[in-house]
Amino acid sequence: MKKYLFVLMLFISMATLAQKSITIEDFTMRPTFGARSVSGINWMKDGKFYSSLQNNKVVKFNITTGEAVETLVDGGALSPALNIDDYSFSADEKQILISTGFEPIYRRSFRASYFIYDIATKTVKKLSDNGKQSYATFSPDGTKVAFTRDNNLFYVSLNDMKETQVTTDGKFNEIINGSTDWVYEEEFGFTTAFFWSPDNNKLAYYRFDESKVKEYNMQKWNQGATYPQDYKFKYPKAGEANSVIEIYVYDLSTQQKIKADLGSNTDIYIPRVMWTKDANTLSIRRMNRLQNQLEIMHLNTISGAISIVLTEKNKAYVDINDDLTYGHYVSFLHQHLMKIKMTSTP
Structure with a gap:
């Protein structure tokens, strides 16, 4: 009996020595205990297929076999050729909204150029010629796309590509329409701050007044620059003034907007x-x-x-x-x- 216990204890000791010690870095710097996930795929609405960006192509895969069944769009074969950074489908999956020329701003915010690709006709149209946009989003019926640019909200009717400006008072470090300030991007985890109504006829959106928020100054190095440039942005610290938030709903048919009554206390979050x-x-x-x-x-x-x-x-x-x-x-x-x-x- 003692012999068996000795052998058992020997194996336990050897197994313990073979185990690697857990370090602080395992929790902070390495994904040792992080949840494993699958990234880079978009489920198709029938649940039988998914799509993925592979070598500048949006490819459709069979979920059961894992095999590619169709190339939905090839960025290099388009005219003009596009380097696809990201993409999204219209609700009926007949159109693809392609983003290219990605420019990061902060952790989640960015600017890009957007194109609409029609899968059936294999034609592509540029969303806007008036500068890069952010967070372009199809309406539920796929007939319109809304986006932000220069702190203002816009939408384009895809049948005639007419661009309509919803807000006009957007200004850097003062007023933000349709996207978020630093606090909401970092602490609440979102940047797209406009929302299509189910009937495609209204746009609800945030308006941030950050004019009273204190500025933070940092040096920013641009690519190829010999010297850094000063960069000032609104950065509220604990206990300091936050942006004043307003919620509006814009009616596309009447071009009128209403403002939600959020109460007299403006020191709140939405x-x-x-x-x-x-x-x-x-x-x-x-x-x-x-x-x-x-x-x-x-x-x-x-x-x-x-x-x-x-x-x-x-x-x-x-x-x-x-x-x-x-x-x-x-x-x-x-x-x-x-x-x-x-x-x-x-």
């Missing part, structure tokens, strides 16, 4: 905005500066009436996520799974 299934009801999440109270609000985009449908409080903080689904009921997950019956009016 971490998420989304449309419900009703094209006349916009869901807005309002959070206090301390981030321990979250309110879900519904804006009637016809009357302008707004109401609070749920308030969540926590002694520490309320987490922000995208687990919110609208149907006949609104369901969402924070600390608990909840369901609220929708009504015809806010």
Whole structure:
């Protein structure tokens, strides 16, 4: 018996010595304990295929066999030839929105040139000739594309390529329309701050007034430059003034806009905005500066009436996520799974 115990202890000791010691770097610098995931694929709507950018081509793959079944677009074969940085499909998957000439700004923000490719006709059209754009997005029916440029919001009707400017007051370090300031990009994790309504006829968007936010100064080296240049941008530190947020809804048919009444307290966050299934009801999440109270609000985009449908409080903080689904009921997950019956009016 003692012999067996000795052998067992010997094997355990050898196994322990063979194991590598866990270091701080395993948690901070290496993906040792990180979740493994698959990147670079886009699911097709039927769930049987996916697409991926391979050697400047958007290729369609069979999910069961893993084999390529079709090249949807070849950037090098287009006229003009394009180096595809990224792409997205229209909802019916008949058009592809191609981005090229990618220029990063901060962690998530960027500028690019966009092109619309028709899969059936194999034709390509440039979205705009008036400078690079950001966050170009198809309308649900694929007939329009909205984007931001120079802190303003625009959309293009694809049938005649007419460009319409929705906002005009955008200015660097002062006013941002349709995209986010540094705080929202970094802390709330998004940059596209405009949203198509389900009926394709409205655009909800954020407006950030960062004119009162203090500036941070840093030196920026441009490629090929001998000396750095001063770069100033709005960077609120803890306890300092944040941007003042406003939410607007623009009606494409009337070219009129309404402003959501977010209350008299402007020292708040609006971490998420989304449309419900009703094209006349916009869901807005309002959070206090301390981030321990979250309110879900519904804006009637016809009357302008707004109401609070749920308030969540926590002694520490309320987490922000995208687990919110609208149907006949609104369901969402924070600390608990909840369901609220929708009504015809806010």
